[in-house]
Amino acid sequence: xxxxxxxxxQMARLISRAHRGLHCLVQPRLEQxxxxxxxxxxxxxxxxxxxxxxxxxxxxxxxxxPSTMTSILDRLEAKGVVRRVxxxxxxxxxxxxxxxxxxxxxxEFETVLARELSLVFGDISPDKLKxxxxxxxxxxxxxxxxx
Numbered sequence: 001x002x003x004x005x006x007x008x009x010q011m012a013r014l015i016s017r018a019h020r021g022l023h024c025l026v027q028p029r030l031e032q033x034x035x036x037x038x039x040x041x042x043x044x045x046x047x048x049x050x051x052x053x054x055x056x057x058x059x060x061x062x063x064x065x066p067s068t069m070t071s072i073l074d075r076l077e078a079k080g081v082v083r084r085v086x087x088x089x090x091x092x093x094x095x096x097x098x099x100x101x102x103x104x105x106x107x108e109f110e111t112v113l114a115r116e117l118s119l120v121f122g123d124i125s126p127d128k129l130k131x132x133x134x135x136x137x138x139x140x141x142x143x144x145x146x147x
Contacts, residue, residue, distance in 0.1 A: 015139065026116050035108045036081070039064070043072055044081060044106060047096050055084065055094045081105050 002010070023038050030037060036044065039062075046058055053061075059069040073096065076082040080101040087093035121129065 011139075025120065026113055029112050029116055030109065033108065033112060035112060036076075036079070036105055040072055040076055040081075041106070041109045043069075043076065043096075044098070044102055047082060047098055048102070048106075052085075052095045052097045054087070055096055058096060079105065 027038055042062055043058055046061060047053060050057070055069055055073060056066065058064070059066050064072070073082060073084060077084065080099050082096050082102065083099055084094050084096055087095055124132075
């Protein structure tokens with residue numbers, strides 16, 4: 001019988017594998033369509049949730065190195081999804097804001113994501129999907145930093 005520690009480690013491995021699997025499932029379709037990458041969409045979602053966060057905050061929150069974040073923001077600006085502006089009180093700080101085009105790009109991303117997920121999970125009953133979703137919500141809440 002597995003110990004509690006072994007079960008927790010197995011859970012962590014499964015979460016990591018599920019994340020990689022989702023990325024590998026969706027990313028090729030997004031590239032074909034010329035839409036956002038999964039990472040770019042994570043940035044857009046965080047900017048939407050936080051308002052006008054600092055670029056450094058996004059980098060920290062998503063665990064993306066600052067140099068990589070700069071490249072991601074360059075691509076998002078080129079696609080007309082975000083803009084960078086200097087903070088009025090601290091000119092060293094760069095704030096990230098959504099452009100009007102963000103909503104359309106987000107919709108395209110979600111369409112691709114929903115289509116790919118329905119191909120994989122379409123045979124699962126609605127009750128089982130609710131159970132899986134509830135478990136994932138529980139895990140997500142437990143993994144949130146304590147404030």
